[in-house]
Amino acid sequence: MLNRISYKRLVPVIDLGTAFRVDDAGSAVGDAGRAVVVGPGRPCLACWGHIDPHALRIEALPAEERESQIEEGYIEGANGVQPSVIACP
Secondary structure (H helix, E strand, O other): HHHHHHHOOOOEEEEEEEEEEOOOOOOOOEEEEEEHHHHHHHOHHHHHOOOOHHHHHHHOOHHHHHHHHHHOOOOOOOOOOOOOOOOOO
16 A cells, blocks of 8 residues: 555655564574665565565455465465564554
8 A cells, every 4th residue: 555655646655674583482583674765766565575465465365265265275374473563654
């Protein structure tokens, strides 16, 4: 959504991302971060490789259809717990 608004309204978006690696005991063992400016004249988030179209498709499925595709073997790992923090001012 932000990607589309950025190009349609000619407004830049600053996309920030962080990742933390933890060991089996839950202790942080590594981290990484990135900052990407998206907007007119610049690559979009999909072009940068930060949007996974397959993951978007899975997330957009109604719960019943998603569960059906998981049971049929079309989707793997979609129900794993993945904590995230999202800010969209």
